[in-house]
Amino acid sequence: MSIRKRLIIIGGGIAGLTAASSARRQWPGAQIAVVEADPHLAYNKIALGAFAAGKSPRDRLRLLPPLSLERQRIETVANARVRELAAQERKIVLDDGRRLAYDTLVLATGARPIVPPIEGIDAPGVLPLWSMSDALLARERLKEARSVTVVGGGVLGVEMAAAFREAGRDVTIAEAQGELLPRLLDETAGALYTGALRAAGIELSLGDPVAAITRTLLGLEVRTAGGAVFASDMVLVTAGVRPQIELAQEAGLACRKGIVVNRFLRTSAPDILACGNCIELEGRLQPLWNPALEQGSVAGSNAFGDTLTYASAPPILHVKTPRTPLFVCGERPGEGAKTALEQRTKSTYRAAVLDDEKRVTYAVFVGDTARAQLLERAVISGAPMPAGPVASGDLEALLDALDDDTQDDRRAWSCRVCGYVHEGGAPPQVCPVCAVGPDQFLAA
Template identity: 30%
Template sequence: MSKHYVIVGSGVAAVHAAKAIRDRDAESEITIYGEENHLPYNRIKLTKGLFSDLHSEKVLIKKEKWYRDNRITLHTSSRVTSIHPERQQIETADGKVTAYHKLLLCMGARNRALTVDGAGLRNVHTIRELGDADRLKDSLTSGQRVVVIGGGVQGLETAWALHEGGYPVTIVEAAPRLMARQLDEASSEKLRLILEQSGVQVKLHAGVTAITGEEAVSGVVLDDATSISCGHVVYSIGIVPNTDLVQETGIRTRAGVLVNSHLETSAPHIYAAGDIAELDGLVEGLWGGAIEQGKVAGGNMAAAEPAAYRRTVPVTLFNAFGISLFSIGNTDERQCDRTVAAEVDGVYTRIYVKDNRLTGAISWEGAAASLLYKSAVEQGVSLEGLDVENGSLEAIMAGVAARLEEIL
């Protein structure tokens, strides 16, 4: 069989995998199948830049010429409908069967569906694809309130875009605080106050039990039996990896497609990367992780010596409501030995320490300051000899910066 690398899905993991393959194999055929009607684009812009021109070339991961120059065949609007590991073939919706010698699964994830009564009404939205963002923008009516369900990063970015666009917004979050996965209590509370001061309503500890309306949305009902009248609902309540395609193939799945550290699935010659992949019990669901996994999987498909994927340090940068904050690494208090926090001129920072190493940080210093903390977590800089118990945060971080300089 001649060498043919086939990639299912056309997100960021797929593009970086194709590049990694081409870097190692100049000759063989590479084909990407994507069901969306667009060249692969920067999905995270859908909320960060909701009202910008999302169809602009600037949103593309690579321009069309890059695929041509690298002899990567990209089929858009082309859904892969079945995989046959035993004969090393895939089939697309048009009935065409294609053989592969190595196959990469990059089907990503979809947004977890809202299952309450009324979730099927017109003007209930969720944003995963470019088409979703287009539909939301097309349907908005000036002056009508939008209820955003979910107070995580995507929900808050959506709320910010809508607020900036002039729409009244209410955020409904089931947890007791906003961005609970990334922020500590103090930061979440500070964030809530800023949102409310800017005119966005925030309902915490609140579940939506129903969406009301005749044909289109007219309101939502909360679990305390109060209701909010609104013209639109946008929900962002987690993701579900797109594993449907592999269900009949014998490839092992749990939440995602199970992979080992080389990003190989349980089937020979088949790899998985990005939001579809589950490694050591975790589906990362992050842009940076999808890029790295794509690179490693593509590299391993084409190289003689496989490399192991090393989980990247998770970084969340939040730039909205006039705030620029970041959360890096593990910021779960229960999993660290101690934390050190300080607020200088209204700028709050907290670091997390385990086994005398920095494992995480939250700071309102602005995105540019995140690099020091990220490098320190990545490099596992030792805090031995620094006065972590009584020293100021500023002195500890100065010591960390000096040690990093020696390492890098």
């Protein structure tokens, strides 16, 4: 590339930062800038829960080594919200009126927490948890709080409840649906997991939506439609997230629930790509870390010419409830699913579901996630499983067979931040539990 083309990336989350690094590798001569509304940049969002609960120090949130962006010649403009995208003129307008010109723009604006229409949801002491600013506030409030109600029993809700419980607080999860994580867990996994959370001292209010939150002299009261009342010093709302699409929408880009992109991560407008939690690809949203990271890599690489395509990967979740770890990979099968290999004990459950071609399409491990990586790899690779263990219906034999296949390059790597153990010839690019990079792994 002879002329110095300008790439601007809006959003300094994992998608935007990965796009910047990937663009730098692919387009060494380009000018690259990341514009971020928040004052905080390059922190590990996945580790915010432990930080908010006071379980880990702030330096554990650092995503990149100091000066990493400067060394890559990536300019950062923090604390600067983009208020307008003038796509015809190839310019963006910041809140303070500055206008920045680009040749290519990458939208990596992420998602924002859904605020459910509950009376009193805006009362002081009712908080979301999605950004560093949210986590700093929650951490401060928690110092004074003895009881916490978490509204919403999704992955973030259960993780936060577990973290607050471990920090010694009385914790209630109030969830409108009758089960926890019903789209992820089969019946057995759901029952075991729910029982384990209760045994850890977390009160669960299921199937009874929160109707109102009231501030009283003593604190907050969370009232459900069924008439239950939970007195709380702090209320955390984790009711899901919604893609931030307003900039794109107002500029006339095709949007549905997310900003619509093709497999090159190009939007409907020339020279504008999008990646991360703000996008919709083939009708699907995936508000998760790994897809955001991989999409960032593709979008940055394609900034001035298409080099890569992005293919949706199955969802992978390592749910951070340390007393009862949970791993889920792939789509929960519907009724009448094919072969299921299961193994149960009183406190653990492991299952894999295979299709007609003997490919693993879904795996769930509750209470013991030690060999989950073997099935994670099997789901991602889409390779058929060895016939013997499948025919015998013996999950342990299947895991042994998968283990033998990786025996040659087997080595264990332990994450210094969260203790996750990875097996393989090299540490992973990113820790699937707390998302730090390979430099945080030690040979175990």
